Amino acid sequence: MNIDAIKNGLVIDHIKAGQGMKVYDFLDLGKLDCSVAIIQNATSSKMGIKDIIKIDSALDVDLNALGYIDPIITINVIQDSVRVKKYHPELPETITNIIRCRNPRCITSTEQQLPHVFKLTDRQKDEYRCLYCESKAAR
Amino acid sequence: MADLSVAEIDDLIVTSQDIIRSPEKYRDICRYKKLATLFFEPSTRTRLSFEAAMYELGGQVLGFSEASSSSAAKGESVADTIRTVCCYADIIAMRHPKEGAPTVAATHASVPIINGGDGGHNHPTQTLADLLTIKLEKGHFEGLTVGLCGDLKFGRTVHSLVHAMCRYPGVRFVLISPEELKVPSYVKLPLKEGGVPYDQTTDLVSVLPELDVLYMTRVQRERFFNEDDYVRLKDSYILTSEKLTCAKPDLSIMHPLPRVNEISTEIDPDPRACYFRQALNGKYIRMALILKLLEESA
Numbered sequence: 001m002n003i004d005a006i007k008n009g010l011v012i013d014h015i016k017a018g019q020g021m022k023v024y025d026f027l028d029l030g031k032l033d034c035s036v037a038i039i040q041n042a043t044s045s046k047m048g049i050k051d052i053i054k055i056d057s058a059l060d061v062d063l064n065a066l067g068y069i070d071p072i073i074t075i076n077v078i079q080d081s082v083r084v085k086k087y088h089p090e091l092p093e094t095i096t097n098i099i100r101c102r103n104p105r106c107i108t109s110t111e112q113q114l115p116h117v118f119k120l121t122d123r124q125k126d127e128y129r130c131l132y133c134e135s136k137a138a139r
Numbered sequence: 140m141a142d143l144s145v146a147e148i149d150d151l152i153v154t155s156q157d158i159i160r161s162p163e164k165y166r167d168i169c170r171y172k173k174l175a176t177l178f179f180e181p182s183t184r185t186r187l188s189f190e191a192a193m194y195e196l197g198g199q200v201l202g203f204s205e206a207s208s209s210s211a212a213k214g215e216s217v218a219d220t221i222r223t224v225c226c227y228a229d230i231i232a233m234r235h236p237k238e239g240a241p242t243v244a245a246t247h248a249s250v251p252i253i254n255g256g257d258g259g260h261n262h263p264t265q266t267l268a269d270l271l272t273i274k275l276e277k278g279h280f281e282g283l284t285v286g287l288c289g290d291l292k293f294g295r296t297v298h299s300l301v302h303a304m305c306r307y308p309g310v311r312f313v314l315i316s317p318e319e320l321k322v323p324s325y326v327k328l329p330l331k332e333g334g335v336p337y338d339q340t341t342d343l344v345s346v347l348p349e350l351d352v353l354y355m356t357r358v359q360r361e362r363f364f365n366e367d368d369y370v371r372l373k374d375s376y377i378l379t380s381e382k383l384t385c386a387k388p389d390l391s392i393m394h395p396l397p398r399v400n401e402i403s404t405e406i407d408p409d410p411r412a413c414y415f416r417q418a419l420n421g422k423y424i425r426m427a428l429i430l431k432l433l434e435e436s437a
Contacts, residue, residue, distance in 0.1 A: 104260045107237040111216050114243065132239020132258055136325075 011083075012053040012066070017041055019070055020051030026069060026098065027061060029053070047062040067091045068098060068128070093120050095101070095128065098135055106133035140263045142297050145306050147431075148270060154427035155271050155420070162195065165426065169198035172433060175228035176202035176253070177220065179211055181233040183398060184418050185255045185264065189232045192425040201228065218247040230433055232264075232425075253425075253430035259293050259359075264428065265395050266299035268421035271353060273304075273319045275420065276391040276413055282309035284349050288376050289356035289401060291316040291326075296395045297356055298326045312337040313346050317375045319368070320358070334392045343376050347386045353378075355394045355401050380436045386411070393417050 015023055020038045029036050034057035047126045050106040066073050067089035077085040100116045108114045108130070118128040118137050128137040143151075158165050177187050181204070190200045203209045211220060217235065221244045226237075232253040233244055238260035245252045256262040270280075277283060285304060287297050289354040291314055301322070304310050312330065314322050314337060317358055321339065330337050340346055347353070360371040377400055378392070394402055394414040406412050 103238065105236075105238045105260075107217065107235070107243055107257075108237040109245070110237055111218075113216065130239065133241045133258075134239075 006035075006054055006056045006078050007081050009011060009057050009078050010053075010055045010059055010063075011078060012055075012063075013050070013074040013076060014044070014047060016070050017047070017049040017051055017071055017083070018039055022051060023051075023053060023066065023069060023073070025090045027059070027063075029055065031115055032057060032059075043091065053123070062092070064092045065098065068095050068126075082118040090125060091123055092119070094131075099128075101130040101133065101135060102138055103130065103133050103135040105128060106134060106135060140261070140266055140303055140414035143263075148267065148303065149176070149422060151267060151427045151431060152271050152274050154430065155423040157277075158423050158426050165196055167197040168430065169193065169355070169433065171228070172196075172198040173228045174198055174202075174429065175224045175231045176200060176204075176255075177209070177231060177233040177235075178202065178204045179206040179209070179226060179240070181205060182234055182255070184421060185234060185262075186232075188418070188422040189253075189255065189264075189425050189429075190411050191422050192429055195422070196426055196429060198429075203311070217243045221247045226408070231431060234361065251436050253428060254430065256295070259295050261299060262295045262395075262419070263299060264425055266303050267424040268417060269296065269300050269354070269393065269395070270303060271420045272393060272413060273391065273426045274415040275416075277351065280304060280310060281309035283351045284311045284313065284341075285352045285354065286313040286314040286315055286346060286350040287322075287354045287356070288343055288378075290320045290372075291322040291356070291360045292320040292358040293359055297322070297354065300354065302324055302329060304335055307327050310335060313350065313421045314339045315341070315343050315346060317341060317372055319372060320375070343378075344382055344385065347382065347390075350386065350390055352391045352393060353386070355392065355398070355403055357394075357397065357399055374400065377401055377403060378406060380405050380409070383409070383411070396397070 020040050024038055037054040039052040041049045042052050063075055075087055076083050095118050096115050108116055117131040121127050121129045121133055143314040176189050193200050197230045206212055217240050227247055230251045232255045233241060235257050238258040240257050241254035254261055254263055259340055291297050355378060360369050366422050390411045396414055396418060
């Protein structure tokens, strides 16, 4: 299967197989008018199989938030058909409206307009807690 | 409580002790200042002690004592209520049944917010009252063996007290509860990380002789989703005069109140029972806290 190389944009590689659509939805890629390719179950020497997303446009979003979804993801930044940067997203200090607090006693359960904000409380354990009620985020 | 350092807590205790010694010095110190008490759920001690505290500082009080008498009953958000009340008051004390409501309030407030309890989450001014009581009864925190008994799972005062007391050297905890109401692991985490000694048991009588402080708690009906679980566990520990015969003569028996039946009323005249002194101390420490926050916001 051939997917054209991109000139200026991003290649999000090493996405855990099956998680590609989650990343696609998280980055709201459906709203872009450029070419976007999702490759599912691509062969990987490291992972066996993986998903890849190619975006043929520079994207102005904080990709570090992807670190919450999957910290082993690799982000490749392409300019003039050359990879100029390659990195793993770090766990973000705060994530907003990516996950919802499931504590029925939390203020977010009754005040629907509140953003669901989680703070990183333990980087070693990838542990996030609700800003309001401090409940641990359910993965 | 995480908002206060040990030094700040110690300062509040020192101010409280000065208020107790010389109340006349503080009689007019908050003149022309207004405290709003926003109680979205019922309370006796917390609300009245906040109000008494402000009156004894020479200030004024406004507010409501249940959600049904505020615009919350019409669906107003916490944020909008707080923005409105900030137009009328210099400082706000609030209680809300939902966890994290004070955090929302603080985000939208232009005056200091004091959390007077948010669901089963935090009740920091109760913890300050508990610390002042231990200081007044024992003279120090260091080296005390503190027994915590009853509902250690949902008991927010217990969680906060463990967190606050473990910052003092030599403190040892004895955690006494039924299996179903044991302290959650995240509460024990600072004990493990700080090397603070603690024991867990289901037997109150066997550990009573070791204790310098016994902090009793009520099994709270409102924290259970299942009535059957509440009924099964509510009478797990009842402190009686007979059980107390093996306790130290200078034991301090504390309880955040209200009690149901976990401390027999026959113990009330015992000088070791200090739960009503603890309620009084709640007023003094809230006076100190109001003063500190008003000074900082001036």
